[in-house]
Amino acid sequence: MTALARIRAGFKGALLVCAALGAGASVVMAGELPKNEEGLRELVRVRTAEIASRPDDGQLYMDRAEAYFIFGKFDEAVNDATTALSLDDGLDLAYYVRGLALGRMKRIKAGIADLTVYLERHPDKSLALTKRGVRYLWIDDLKNAEKDLARAVEIDPNNAEAYDDLGVVYAKTGRVDKAVKSFLETIRLDNSYAKAYHNLALSYALSGNYGQALKFSEIDVKMSPQSKSALFLKAEILRSLGRLDEALEASDDAEFLPDGNWSENISVK
Numbered sequence: 001m002t003a004l005a006r007i008r009a010g011f012k013g014a015l016l017v018c019a020a021l022g023a024g025a026s027v028v029m030a031g032e033l034p035k036n037e038e039g040l041r042e043l044v045r046v047r048t049a050e051i052a053s054r055p056d057d058g059q060l061y062m063d064r065a066e067a068y069f070i071f072g073k074f075d076e077a078v079n080d081a082t083t084a085l086s087l088d089d090g091l092d093l094a095y096y097v098r099g100l101a102l103g104r105m106k107r108i109k110a111g112i113a114d115l116t117v118y119l120e121r122h123p124d125k126s127l128a129l130t131k132r133g134v135r136y137l138w139i140d141d142l143k144n145a146e147k148d149l150a151r152a153v154e155i156d157p158n159n160a161e162a163y164d165d166l167g168v169v170y171a172k173t174g175r176v177d178k179a180v181k182s183f184l185e186t187i188r189l190d191n192s193y194a195k196a197y198h199n200l201a202l203s204y205a206l207s208g209n210y211g212q213a214l215k216f217s218e219i220d221v222k223m224s225p226q227s228k229s230a231l232f233l234k235a236e237i238l239r240s241l242g243r244l245d246e247a248l249e250a251s252d253d254a255e256f257l258p259d260g261n262w263s264e265n266i267s268v269k
Helices: 003-009 009-018 035-053 058-070 074-087 092-104 108-121 126-138 142-155 161-174 176-189 194-206 209-221 228-240 242-255
Strands: none
Touching: 035 058, 058 074, 058 092, 074 092, 074 142, 092 108, 092 126, 108 126, 142 161, 142 194, 161 176, 161 194, 176 194, 194 209, 194 228, 209 228, 228 242
């Protein structure tokens, strides 16, 4: 199997990884939550004490649900968001947070349903559309993913995340030139968006432009030196260029790296 064939064979999975996984997390809701771990833990402690004395206040559960989501405690986030909604169905953000948490628990369709309720009430929230679009990507519903992500960038032309995920849709549906443009737009808007460099390198490789593929792959590896997928992609590109010794070295290095972790920004600003 040629290097290009190997890239094509792994293409679908590689793009899904880029849509869903990453290193580290940035998860602040509308600027209202503390921005550091200590502050978030204090918030959980305070809200827990307040819930003990005011168990019918849905907002308290909502605040704690957001903090739990940030800590990756998705079961607790779902439970608190559900309690918040049982007390006050007007707490729209609870549908949003529960929808995200359900998706991260691989209950993706249930998560989409919650995000849909939120979007019915807030149809012009670009990042909420982005999150639902990504979840459609996870279940390979490319038609609805494209619809949400295209609408997200229409509402907010500065939504770098949506451009990246829209590029994934384009690439997965064979529109590689449009994918390249979308990933380049992500980088123009946010040159620290590491996943876009990976996706761009992969798209250039698929189009046979290995020089550009290597250029962006090297940036990808530099930005995410502990990324197994970044090094494996670089190895395949180097093989395509006939640089076999370098390809073997990159592939060997990748074998010792851990798999990526879930990452998501849940801001709805």
